[in-house]
Amino acid sequence: AQSVTQLDSQVPVFEEAPVELRCNYSSSVSVYLFWYVQYPNQGLQLLLKYLSGSTLVKGINGFEAEFNKSQTSFHLRKPSVHISDTAEYFCAVRVSQFYFGTGTSLTVIP
Amino acid sequence: DAGVTQSPTHLIKTRGQQVTLRCSPISGHKSVSWYQQVLGQGPQFIFQYYEKEERGRGNFPDRFSARQFPNYSSELNVNALLLGDSALYLCASSGGGTVTYEQYFGPGTRLTVT
Incomplete structure (x- = not known):
């Protein structure tokens, strides 16, 4: 069975500080990994994806994530957050279908 | 180009009723997937359709079809509505075949069952 665990349900961080949103997955087969962002009353927008190749992937809005196969993790990072980054972030894995985590609410404090 | 569109944006139904939600994919996209997002949770996969055929089904009862x-647009039907069906229903389209690596989501339909 596949599962995605987002370890923090809420992450408050001050503006211009770095942030890491943690994601672990369980799968016995190779997976494809994704991070999505959801702003209030909107659908999901793809931030970045890992399909193969370099384990460090860069996405939109200055976000990046690192795939760690041994730790089955795919943590999302940004070196300096902005107020506009306040949103819900979802980690997802794709095996035969997409499985999403429960989300991390990032709040950037001025 | 227009993104994925969904209608209606909001819907209120009574228990036992039936509902139909609609989705238009991005032009040129042939695959549509449906997800249910309960408040405070991540999206859960319901169905995937490609070229008018069902290519995947999540763990949902037969009340969902x-x-x-x-034209690659899609409808999601839910019969005999339960209170627990209250959620945001998301449609996502993708361009390439049955294997979907990059999905584009619509804004969703907020369904409230009373």
Whole structure:
């Protein structure tokens, strides 16, 4: 069975500080990994994806994530957050279908 | 180009009723997937359709059904509504075949069952 665990349900961080949103997955087969962002009353927008190749992937809005196969993790990072980054972030894995985590609410404090 | 569109944006239904939600994919996209997002949770996969055929089904009861039309738009039907069906229903389209690596989501339909 596949599962995605987002370890923090809420992450408050001050503006211009770095942030890491943690994601672990369980799968016995190779997976494809994704991070999505959801702003209030909107659908999901793809931030970045890992399909193969370099384990460090860069996405939109200055976000990046690192795939760690041994730790089955795919943590999302940004070196300096902005107020506009306040949103819900979802980690997802794709095996035969997409499985999403429960989300991390990032709040950037001025 | 227009993104994925969904209608209606909001819907209120009574227990036991039936509902139909609609989705138009991005032009040129042939695959549509449906997800249910309960408040405070991540999206859960319901169906995937590609070229008008069902290509995947999540762990949802038979009260949930869907179809895809020749223009690749799609409908999700839910019969005998329960209070627990209250959620945001998201549609996502993708361009390439049955294997979907990059999905584009619509804004969703907020369904409230009373």
